Amino acid sequence: xxxxFKAFLIIQCMNYEPxxxxxxxxxRLVYGTWYLPHEDAKDDNGLFPVSRKRSFSVINRALELGxxxxxxxxxYRGVYDRKSKQPGYEHIGLSEQILGxxxxxxxxxxxxxxxxxxxxxxSLPNDQGHNRKHIMxxxxxxxxxxxxxxxxxxxxxGPDASTSLENSIRSMNxxxxxxxxxxxxxxxxxxxxxxxxFGICRHSGLEPPSAVQELYNLIDRNFETGxxxxxEKHNIGAMIxxxxxxxxxxxxxxxxxxxxxxxxxxxxxxxxxxxLAARETVSRVAEVSGSRGTSMSRVSLSWxxxxxxxxxxxxxxxxxxxxxxxxxxxxxxxxEEDIRRLEA
Ligand SMILES: NC(=O)c1ccc[n+]([C@@H]2O[C@H](COP(=O)([O-])OP(=O)(O)OC[C@H]3O[C@@H](n4cnc5c(N)ncnc54)[C@H](OP(=O)(O)O)[C@@H]3O)[C@@H](O)[C@H]2O)c1
Numbered sequence: 001x002x003x004x005f006k007a008f009l010i011i012q013c014m015n016y017e018p019x020x021x022x023x024x025x026x027x028r029l030v031y032g033t034w035y036l037p038h039e040d041a042k043d044d045n046g047l048f049p050v051s052r053k054r055s056f057s058v059i060n061r062a063l064e065l066g067x068x069x070x071x072x073x074x075x076y077r078g079v080y081d082r083k084s085k086q087p088g089y090e091h092i093g094l095s096e097q098i099l100g101x102x103x104x105x106x107x108x109x110x111x112x113x114x115x116x117x118x119x120x121x122x123s124l125p126n127d128q129g130h131n132r133k134h135i136m137x138x139x140x141x142x143x144x145x146x147x148x149x150x151x152x153x154x155x156x157x158g159p160d161a162s163t164s165l166e167n168s169i170r171s172m173n174x175x176x177x178x179x180x181x182x183x184x185x186x187x188x189x190x191x192x193x194x195x196x197x198f199g200i201c202r203h204s205g206l207e208p209p210s211a212v213q214e215l216y217n218l219i220d221r222n223f224e225t226g227x228x229x230x231x232e233k234h235n236i237g238a239m240i241x242x243x244x245x246x247x248x249x250x251x252x253x254x255x256x257x258x259x260x261x262x263x264x265x266x267x268x269x270x271x272x273x274x275x276l277a278a279r280e281t282v283s284r285v286a287e288v289s290g291s292r293g294t295s296m297s298r299v300s301l302s303w304x305x306x307x308x309x310x311x312x313x314x315x316x317x318x319x320x321x322x323x324x325x326x327x328x329x330x331x332x333x334x335x336e337e338d339i340r341r342l343e344a
Contacts, residue, residue: 014066015330019112020237020310022183022210024152026069026112028305028330030239031062031323032314033071033095036078050078052098054319059102061320065327069112070103071213071239071314072096073157074142075119092121096145104147114211114239115142116187118157130156130163135171139180153211154181158188165193166200173206185211185236191226198234213239213314216307218249218281218300218342231310243304243313245276249285250297250322253277281342288338294328301329303342 016025037054055078062070076095096115103111117138120128128134143149154175156168172184186194186209194209201208212231216223217240231238244250253273276282282296289296304313317323334342 016068017309017312019069019312020210020231021235022237024112024182026237026312027067028312029067029301029327030069030071030114030312030314031059031067032241032316033078033099034073034076034241035316035318036095036098037318038079048079050094050098052101055098056102058317058320058323059099061323062327063106063111065324067327068110069114069312070099071114072099072146073116073119073155074121074138074145075116075157089120089122093141093145096142100146100148108148112152113146113148114153114155114213115146115151116155116157116213117142118160129160130168130171131160132167132171132174135175139175143180150179151181153183153185155185155187155211155213156189159190159193165197166204169197169200169204169206169208172209176207183210185209185213187213187241188215191230194227194230194234194236208234209236211237211239213241215242216240216304216311217243217245218285218303219245219276219279228308232308235310237310237312238308240304240311240313243315244297244300244326246273246316248273248276248279248282249300250295250326251282251286251289254282254286284342284344288334288341292332292334292338294332295325297322297326298329298332299334299338299342301326302332302334303339305329306334306339 014027017028018024019026036050037058038048039051043049072095074093074096077091078095078098117135118129121138126133139154142151154172175181176184194212198208200206212227214223214227247253254277285296285299289299292299301313304311315323315326317326
């Protein structure tokens with residue numbers, strides 16, 4: 001009875017919308033696992049290792065909040081780990097593995113899983129890209145780590161100039177035919193390449209992509225110059241990454257960010273965020289959040305959601321409080337005046 005009541009409450013709190021034309025009902029917010037909560041102390045390499053315990057808590061809280069949409073990638077390691085990018089691959093897939101473990105006691109039908117392929121996963125010549133040899137290995141590895149027998153949305157993480165688009169599409173269609181994935185999509189592709197894919201599919205009777213994953217936020221609005229038109233034209237769902245400009249639009253770097261922030265991992269990141277935090281846009285988000293009595297994160301996410309019914313922001317969170325805060329964005333309705341001020 002208690003569980004029934006809890007499930008009822010969750011359904012009351014979160015709306016589930018069809019993702020583009022696929023009809024699959026997903027929460028408006030996706031939980032992303034590029035970064036996962038980390039331990040307090042650095043390891044021998046001077047890096048914060050991922051905390052499994054904290055990661056499980058955040059993923060469980062996401063489920064309690066009604067989030068049923070989860071994003072990962074075969075190359076995510078859970079922490080920003082510049083050193084092990086060259087040439088060690090031992091942490092490759094850690095985010096998939098933790099997500100798979102955290103969700104393993106859930107009914108598989110209650111969650112929608114997204115993962116990706118493209119980036120280098122090992123030192124062999126074919127350990128990257130969209131050639132069928134790599135894709136077949138990568139999908140099996142991801143399924144094992146995610147502890148599932150199918151992926152809902154399998155994305156090409158970025159373009160691969162060495163494999164033709166037609167070949168990549170045929171491999172994705174093959175995975176659909178084999179039942180290993182339900183849908184496929186692209187990330188970091190130019191709009192003209194997405195159009196080209198639709199053209200190839202029309203001529204060859206193949207299934208076109210049904211998802212994109214792109215960068216879009218109040219500071220970086222390049223998405224509006226072509227990609228937005230493509231998703232509307234083809235009714236494709238868009239998972240939006242870095243919706244808070246990696247925390248900048250949540251006010252994370254407006255004062256002195258504490259030593260647990262991403263800034264503490266990497267000097268290049270610290271420089272970039274300091275520059276972005278000084279932008280006029282960040283002050284406007286602070287003004288609107290002040291006048292509405294809500295958080296900057298909710299204002300930034302709510303603005304994104306208001307752009308199109310096909311937009312689904314992916315939220316990252318280094319702790320439960322951040323996730324709970326961001327989840328409230330789906331209840332915030334910005335006025336036309338708020339939007340005018342944010343876009344000024
Ligand atoms: N397809 C791609 O190429 C691609 C690229 C990047 C990301 N992604 C996906 O998109 C997801 C989200 O990207 P992102 O992590 O850059 O998103 P983001 O939401 O812009 O940044 C997340 C960071 O913002 C801070 N934050 C989040 N909520 C907050 C809140 N309520 N208050 C204060 N600070 C808050 C935290 O920073 P601290 O960690 O400093 O606390 C958190 O780690 C990733 O996990 C990944 O799944 C995909």
